[in-house]
Amino acid sequence: MSARQRYVAGGLQGAGTLAILAFTGRLVLGALGIAGADASPGLYELAILLAGIALVLRGAALRDEGAWASVAAWWDAPADVRRATVVRLGTLGLEFALLYLLIRVYEIENPSFWTLIAPLLIGGAALHALVPRPHRLGYFLLLSFTAIWLVFGYPDAPWLITLGVTIVAACHLPIPFGLRVAVVGGLGVALAAARVDLLPVPWSRAVWPILGSMFMFRTIVYLYDLRNLKVPASWTARLAYFFLLPNVAFPLFPVVDFAAFRRTYYDTEAHRILQRGVEWMFRGTLQLILYRLVYQYLMIAQGDVRSWSDLARFLVANFLLYVRVSGQFHLIIGSLHLFGFHLPETHRRPFFASSFTDFWRRINIYWKDFMTKVFYYPLHFRLKRYGERTAMVVATLAVFVMTWALHSYQWFWLLGSFPVTATDTLFWGTLAVLLVFNSLREARLGRARTLTAKGFDAKAFAARSFATVGTFIAICLLWSLWMSPTFGDWLALWSVSGWAPSTTMGGLPVLSLGVLLTAAVLLPLSGSSGGLRGAKDPTVFTRGATATTLLMGGVLLLALPKVGAVMGDPTARVVASLRSSQLNARDVTQLQRGYYEDLMGVSRFNSQLWEVYMRRPPAAAWPRLEETTAAHLTGDFRKVELVPGAKINFLGSILTVNRWGMRDRDYEQVRPEGTRRYALMGASVEMGWGVGDGEAFESLLETSLDREARRAPGGGGVEVLNFSIGAFTVPQQLLILDRVLDFSPDVVLLAAHEIDARESVNRILDRAREGVAVPLDSLASAARTAGLGSAPEPLVRKRLEEHKRELLEWMYARFAAQVRARGALPVWVFVPTPDREPSQEVPSLAALARRAGFAVIDLSDAYRGVDLASLQLTRFDYHPNTKGHRLIADALERALRADPAIMSHRAPPAPGH
Amino acid sequence: MEDTQRIVKDFILAQFLPGEDPAALEPTTPLVTSAILDSLATMRLVSFLEERFGIQVEAHEASVDNLNTLDLITALVRSKR
Numbered sequence: 001m002s003a004r005q006r007y008v009a010g011g012l013q014g015a016g017t018l019a020i021l022a023f024t025g026r027l028v029l030g031a032l033g034i035a036g037a038d039a040s041p042g043l044y045e046l047a048i049l050l051a052g053i054a055l056v057l058r059g060a061a062l063r064d065e066g067a068w069a070s071v072a073a074w075w076d077a078p079a080d081v082r083r084a085t086v087v088r089l090g091t092l093g094l095e096f097a098l099l100y101l102l103i104r105v106y107e108i109e110n111p112s113f114w115t116l117i118a119p120l121l122i123g124g125a126a127l128h129a130l131v132p133r134p135h136r137l138g139y140f141l142l143l144s145f146t147a148i149w150l151v152f153g154y155p156d157a158p159w160l161i162t163l164g165v166t167i168v169a170a171c172h173l174p175i176p177f178g179l180r181v182a183v184v185g186g187l188g189v190a191l192a193a194a195r196v197d198l199l200p201v202p203w204s205r206a207v208w209p210i211l212g213s214m215f216m217f218r219t220i221v222y223l224y225d226l227r228n229l230k231v232p233a234s235w236t237a238r239l240a241y242f243f244l245l246p247n248v249a250f251p252l253f254p255v256v257d258f259a260a261f262r263r264t265y266y267d268t269e270a271h272r273i274l275q276r277g278v279e280w281m282f283r284g285t286l287q288l289i290l291y292r293l294v295y296q297y298l299m300i301a302q303g304d305v306r307s308w309s310d311l312a313r314f315l316v317a318n319f320l321l322y323v324r325v326s327g328q329f330h331l332i333i334g335s336l337h338l339f340g341f342h343l344p345e346t347h348r349r350p351f352f353a354s355s356f357t358d359f360w361r362r363i364n365i366y367w368k369d370f371m372t373k374v375f376y377y378p379l380h381f382r383l384k385r386y387g388e389r390t391a392m393v394v395a396t397l398a399v400f401v402m403t404w405a406l407h408s409y410q411w412f413w414l415l416g417s418f419p420v421t422a423t424d425t426l427f428w429g430t431l432a433v434l435l436v437f438n439s440l441r442e443a444r445l446g447r448a449r450t451l452t453a454k455g456f457d458a459k460a461f462a463a464r465s466f467a468t469v470g471t472f473i474a475i476c477l478l479w480s481l482w483m484s485p486t487f488g489d490w491l492a493l494w495s496v497s498g499w500a501p502s503t504t505m506g507g508l509p510v511l512s513l514g515v516l517l518t519a520a521v522l523l524p525l526s527g528s529s530g531g532l533r534g535a536k537d538p539t540v541f542t543r544g545a546t547a548t549t550l551l552m553g554g555v556l557l558l559a560l561p562k563v564g565a566v567m568g569d570p571t572a573r574v575v576a577s578l579r580s581s582q583l584n585a586r587d588v589t590q591l592q593r594g595y596y597e598d599l600m601g602v603s604r605f606n607s608q609l610w611e612v613y614m615r616r617p618p619a620a621a622w623p624r625l626e627e628t629t630a631a632h633l634t635g636d637f638r639k640v641e642l643v644p645g646a647k648i649n650f651l652g653s654i655l656t657v658n659r660w661g662m663r664d665r666d667y668e669q670v671r672p673e674g675t676r677r678y679a680l681m682g683a684s685v686e687m688g689w690g691v692g693d694g695e696a697f698e699s700l701l702e703t704s705l706d707r708e709a710r711r712a713p714g715g716g717g718v719e720v721l722n723f724s725i726g727a728f729t730v731p732q733q734l735l736i737l738d739r740v741l742d743f744s745p746d747v748v749l750l751a752a753h754e755i756d757a758r759e760s761v762n763r764i765l766d767r768a769r770e771g772v773a774v775p776l777d778s779l780a781s782a783a784r785t786a787g788l789g790s791a792p793e794p795l796v797r798k799r800l801e802e803h804k805r806e807l808l809e810w811m812y813a814r815f816a817a818q819v820r821a822r823g824a825l826p827v828w829v830f831v832p833t834p835d836r837e838p839s840q841e842v843p844s845l846a847a848l849a850r851r852a853g854f855a856v857i858d859l860s861d862a863y864r865g866v867d868l869a870s871l872q873l874t875r876f877d878y879h880p881n882t883k884g885h886r887l888i889a890d891a892l893e894r895a896l897r898a899d900p901a902i903m904s905h906r907a908p909p910a911p912g913h
Numbered sequence: 914m915e916d917t918q919r920i921v922k923d924f925i926l927a928q929f930l931p932g933e934d935p936a937a938l939e940p941t942t943p944l945v946t947s948a949i950l951d952s953l954a955t956m957r958l959v960s961f962l963e964e965r966f967g968i969q970v971e972a973h974e975a976s977v978d979n980l981n982t983l984d985l986i987t988a989l990v991r992s993k994r
Contacts, residue, residue, distance in 0.1 A: 451937040
């Protein structure tokens with residue numbers, strides 16, 4: 001070993017040691033509370049530590065002569081070989097960077113993933129490549145533990161790791177195998193008891209879904225393989241298998257097979273594995289963007305299904321939502337490729353299945369393999385003495401019984417309850433029967449298989465297309481049954497007539513983007529679908545890398561504001577809406593959802609874990625209005641009102657309630673002589689949720705109008721009284737309208753949102769569930785006609801939803817008439833929220849308000865040209881921040897000034913004044 | 914060994930790949946991971962191996978580790994005989 005080689009090795013080790021010391025020093029300073037350092041290390045500190053360890057390991061390896069021999073061999077290789085290596089490394093580096101940008105820009109899944117886990121995965125993979133091969137599995141395990149720490153912190157992270165290690169250790173107790181299984185089962189029962197709060201535990205509820213996800217199925221596979229292992233696995237491999245790095249960000253995780261995990265580890269050249277990983281992660285990201293397109297533009301609420309075309313759309317959209325599972329699984333397995341795990345694909349274009357058996361083979365392949373390995377083969381082998389057909393039929397049926405039971409078992413660990421429903425049972429039962437018939441047919445007639453590409457056969461293509469369409473329709477129907485909470489819900493779906501679609505799908509931009517994204521998802525890139533092609537072709541890497549880089553660059557370009565400006569509306573708006581990282585919070589309560597949506601919608605099943613993922617403060621630090629002392633429950637249909645005189649710190653800002661119960665400064669009830677008065681009625685946005693006193697658009701508007709008015713010769717002041725209360729909907733506004741009119745406003749501004757009609761229906765049903773009667777004769781009569789109190793709630797909801805626009809129009813008309821009767825002018829104001837672009841429904845709502853007797857102001861363009869994310873209160877709370885309120889105030893003032901009819905309208909003083 | 918491999922290859926070509934060019938099925942051609950051998954086909958192949966070569970295959974041996982290529986299948990048969 002030359003002196004220069006020693007210097008290189010020593011230099012790397014020295015630099016690594018320095019990094020480790022820097023990390024340790026920072027940790028000690030933090031623990032001592034010196035220099036404001038935080039005792040809890042974050043991503044950047046841990047990155048320094050991880051880089052230090054990688055450098056030390058590489059430096060140590062370079063002290064070996066053998067390591068230098070391979071460097072020398074590379075150096076002596078022909079120039080084109082060396083160039084190819086450099087190009088490969090450079091290309092992969094570029095792809096890593098683009099992939100990270102894509103995940104970040106499109107805010108894939110949750111903030112924990114795009115801010116912590118994605119950089120750890122991609123940066124960690126780069127460092128991992130620096131680590132000598134013998135240490136890479138251990139380094140991967142270290143990265144996995146780091147991911148757990150970053151997401152959970154103290155004390156949940158140490159608890160999760162301790163619990164996991166205990167379970168793995170129990171699998172290796174020096175006792176007979178049967179006893180070991182019993183011990184592991186006992187541990188499982190104890191944890192299940194704790195899961196349902198029968199046993200107290202020192203970790204938070206956020207830990208359960210991830211602990212469950214890591215161990216509920218992998219322990220079964222592991223014990224099965226443990227019994228049949230020829231070569232024992234190292235402890236590093238065992239732990240790495242359970243604590244798979246991306247698992248901490250994805251509770252719904254593919255059932256990775258232990259044997260495959262070991263068998264495929266660097267089973268081919270590293271650059272090919274890395275390239276496939278990048279491609280799958282990219283494909284997964286595209287699918288998750290496609291999911292948003294389906295969710296935001298194709299999916300409709302069950303209550304909106306009125307015609308046969310609506311029904312067809314609902315059925316197809318419900319099934320297509322599954323693309324999110326496929327997307328997540330591609331992202332997960334692709335990311336494991338970055339660490340050398342050359343695992344097989346999890347989905348093979350399930351929407352293109354041409355039979356039920358084909359569907360079973362294409363969708364969630366890891367689940368199918370798990371079932372085949374652990375249940376199908378063992379049972380089939382036992383039963384084959386009764387004949388091939390009997391064994392196949394019984395084993396297939398048993399697999400479906402176990403699939404049904406284990407899906408409930410999965411639900412239990414993730415959600416904490418067993419969802420045994422009739423629709424669930426019927427779905428799995430029907431699929432089992434269809435699959436058995438299909439299998440028997442295949443056993444009799446055979447199935448087309450091929451090793452080589454065949455020429456185009458029009459007849460075969462037509463037959464296959466026909467079978468594919470038929471299978472797709474059948475699965476859509478079955479899927480809708482599975483997604484329905486009850487059989488009654490599913491039946492209610494079918495009470496439709498006519499063919500007219502009820503709501504827009506977003507038109508040509510959505511269709512074009514859908515086609516482009518689908519084409520990109522289906523593109524074979526380097527032929528990495530797990531088939532036979534390309535395994536030995538040296539150009540595969542180059543083709544795959546070039547295609548992936550260009551496509552990633554293209555998708556990133558789409559997100560650039562300048563490109564959006566070129567595309568123009570509405571395409572730019574659609575693309576902008578796809579950059580939203582999560583489900584629309586309002587829609588979550590509206591749309592029909594099913595098994596997978598529930599399991600992936602962490603916000604719905606585990607609020608603690610969702611807070612961890614959103615990097616959100618605990619619930620106590622971000623309360624609902626009714627949980628504060630500034631509001632109290634009324635017990636009637638209004639549900640909540642503000643407490644007069646209250647002053648609290650709400651979400652970090654001061655919220656003051658005046659003596660009249662308004663979130664506003666104080667006013668006299670009698671309108672001062674010469675003063676022009678507006679009354680604003682709205683919900684949380686208008687109330688100024690999360691912004692301080694004087695920062696809501698109502699206050700800003702008042703200040704500006706008042707200042708201008710006083711400048712005019714002889715001009716009186718202007719007052720804007722804010723009667724808005726969080727979560728108020730139109731029926732509630734109607735109930736407080738008389739009190740508002742007692743303040744003699746000249747103009748009453750009713751703030752409107754796209755969800756008003758549906759939220760009004762929700763409020764009726766919510767309050768009815770709490771035993772509160774529906775007020776207002778016509779509303780009560782409509783509720784009675786819909787069967788409220790006599791028919792099942794899904795049916796009542798559907799009936800009310802069918803007439804929600806008529807109900808809204810009736811409420812608007814009543815509102816406007818009541819305001820005009822007191823001489824004031826009713827003005828309907830559409831106020832956008834910064835969570836999404838206003839929909840195409842707004843003009844029709846405005847027309848409805850106009851018919852009902854309102855003057856109309858549409859503020860849809862209030863945020864035009866501004867990044868919506870910059871206007872949100874926080875990344876988890878979509879109410880407008882002070883900047884958002886400023887934009888609304890400016891837009892509203894412009895609209896008011898542009899309409900002399902509103903600006904000049906004066907109401908008579910209240911009688912007696 | 915060659916004889917065993919030829920017999921297995923003939924069976925697979927006849928049963929699952931009728932009309933396929935025999936040369937396309939090489940000793941290392943993946944069978945399970947390329948979906949040529951699904952669970953039904955695997956069970957038929959196992960029954961054939963047991964009957965033709967007088968061996969007994971266990972449930973856990975019906976895996977990609979033993980059946981993914983003609984080479985692996987041949988090795989499994991040899992280890993059992």
